[in-house]
Amino acid sequence: MNLASSLWLVSPEIFLSVSSLILLLVAAWSQEKAARLITILSVAALFGASTLLMLLSHNPDFKGGADAFDGLYRMDAFGSSAKFLIYLAAILSLIVAPRFFQDGGKYRSEYPVLILFATIGMGMMVSATDMMTLYIGLELNSLSAYVLASFIRTDIRSSEAGLKYFVLGALASGMLLFGISLVYGFAGSTSFAVIGDALTGDLSTGPLIGLVLVLSGLAFKISAVPFHMWTPDVYEGAPTPVSAFFASAPKVAAVALTTRVIIDAFGGQTSAWQQIIIFVALASIILGAVAAIGQQNIKRLLAYSSINNVGFLLIGLATGTAAGISAMMFYLAIYVAMTLGSFICVLEMRDKDGKPLESLASLAGLSQTRPGLAAAFAVFMFSLAGIPPLFGFWGKFLVFDAAVAAGMLPLAVIGIAASVIGAFYYIKVVKIIYFDDPADQIVVTGHKAENILIALLALFVSPLGYLAIPFIAPITASAAAALF
Numbered sequence: 001m002n003l004a005s006s007l008w009l010v011s012p013e014i015f016l017s018v019s020s021l022i023l024l025l026v027a028a029w030s031q032e033k034a035a036r037l038i039t040i041l042s043v044a045a046l047f048g049a050s051t052l053l054m055l056l057s058h059n060p061d062f063k064g065g066a067d068a069f070d071g072l073y074r075m076d077a078f079g080s081s082a083k084f085l086i087y088l089a090a091i092l093s094l095i096v097a098p099r100f101f102q103d104g105g106k107y108r109s110e111y112p113v114l115i116l117f118a119t120i121g122m123g124m125m126v127s128a129t130d131m132m133t134l135y136i137g138l139e140l141n142s143l144s145a146y147v148l149a150s151f152i153r154t155d156i157r158s159s160e161a162g163l164k165y166f167v168l169g170a171l172a173s174g175m176l177l178f179g180i181s182l183v184y185g186f187a188g189s190t191s192f193a194v195i196g197d198a199l200t201g202d203l204s205t206g207p208l209i210g211l212v213l214v215l216s217g218l219a220f221k222i223s224a225v226p227f228h229m230w231t232p233d234v235y236e237g238a239p240t241p242v243s244a245f246f247a248s249a250p251k252v253a254a255v256a257l258t259t260r261v262i263i264d265a266f267g268g269q270t271s272a273w274q275q276i277i278i279f280v281a282l283a284s285i286i287l288g289a290v291a292a293i294g295q296q297n298i299k300r301l302l303a304y305s306s307i308n309n310v311g312f313l314l315i316g317l318a319t320g321t322a323a324g325i326s327a328m329m330f331y332l333a334i335y336v337a338m339t340l341g342s343f344i345c346v347l348e349m350r351d352k353d354g355k356p357l358e359s360l361a362s363l364a365g366l367s368q369t370r371p372g373l374a375a376a377f378a379v380f381m382f383s384l385a386g387i388p389p390l391f392g393f394w395g396k397f398l399v400f401d402a403a404v405a406a407g408m409l410p411l412a413v414i415g416i417a418a419s420v421i422g423a424f425y426y427i428k429v430v431k432i433i434y435f436d437d438p439a440d441q442i443v444v445t446g447h448k449a450e451n452i453l454i455a456l457l458a459l460f461v462s463p464l465g466y467l468a469i470p471f472i473a474p475i476t477a478s479a480a481a482a483l484f
Contacts, residue, residue, distance in 0.1 A: 161237025176217025365438025
């Protein structure tokens with residue numbers, strides 16, 4: 001494929017890159033004065049990238065997917081569907097950010113630019129078909145994320161979150177690079193396709209260690225057990241809009257990247273990677289459920305909820321089938337809505353002085369003081385728990401159904417049993433909201449943008465979400481088919 005065609009295939013990333021650089025210059029010249037304007041323009045840039053992505057997705061010349069730059073990057077239905085979720089999560093995270101930071105006088109123009117740079121990296125991640133592209137995209141996302149986590153420089157918790165994320169992220173990157181070097185040494189290439197062709201038959205010790213290290217590095221990015229240790233601390237310490245962003249867009253990118261690496265590069269070694277994914281999935285489900293029970297901070301609780309949900313997502317990946325991948329992608333779409341909705345509800349938790357509240361105790365009796373917010377909180381909690389008829393139940397049902405269809409009945413049974421444990425702490429939040437004596441700490445803030453987003457996301461994860469199945473199912477099925 002010629003250079004012009006390759007540039008057209010990566011046009012969403014090019015558009016975002018040019019937009020980011022221009023906005024970075026504007027931020028440098030205007031400093032904090034144009035922060036809100038730069039945020040609006042960043043949202044517009046993400047909408048522009050989404051439009052380009054839609055044009056590429058509906059272009060008949062690329063219906064079956066196409067490779068750019070001699071196989072370093074692939075534009076297909078799988079990458080496109082993941083990018084739509086990433087762009088949507090980034091847009092919502094930007095919309096709710098200015099109010100949170102400006103109330104404390106800490107909002108700066110660099111924030112939306114960093115979100116854009118992180119989004120560019122995630123776009124490269126989900127379309128990577130070479131270990132070099134994978135690493136470049138992953139590090140671009142990670143470097144932006146380290147700064148975002150520590151964005152409030154005067155807050156010791158934020159600084160601590162950024163430092164922890166950086167140190168542990170560097171360790172994970174080192175493991176990933178070491179694994180890539182081992183795989184390259186035995187396969188003779190960094191291309192996923194060549195690696196898949198070279199690593200056939202029984203794996204020797206060298207490439208097997210390489211596979212384990214690569215998956216370990218990726219497990220850190222999706223905050224899966226046993227590489228989850230950074231998640232609760234970073235989610236709690238980082239500014240709430242940043243935590244909302246971390247729990248949604250980068251999660252989609254990391255899960256999609258892990259899926260592409262496993263299917264494209266190690267698809268012929270099912271017996272090797274499947275055992276790892278099954279263990280990581282079950283460990284994440286169980287630890288995410290049990291460790292959340294004693295949490296008193298809502299952001300830490302949602303961090304463990306994120307770990308728990310990653311386990312359910314990995315059940316779909318563990319099947320190694322198109323149906324399993326399709327179920328995983330469907331669940332990802334629901335997960336993004338549930339998680340963003342929960343964190344935006346947390347943003348509404350403020351006292352009479354406008355100070356953010358994060359303790360579960362502050363939610364006591366919320367149903368009497370903020371009935372609308374309480375109802376939305378309950379919808380998101382019940383949906384995260386997978387309680388029917390809410391839409392979160394359908395996501396869990398799909399991955400369990402795919403596991404049973406793939407002959408993994410014990411995996412599905414253990415996953416269902418562990419999900420019952422997880423339901424306890426979600427119901428505990430609802431109990432505090434509706435049945436405890438009012439704490440009268442959270443006051444009405446009346447922010448229209450946040451209230452509208454909460455209402456829309458709550459409607460999506462409510463039983464009304466089932467109406468979207470005919471629209472989402474063909475997209476996820478097409479995305480999964482693109483990998484096989």
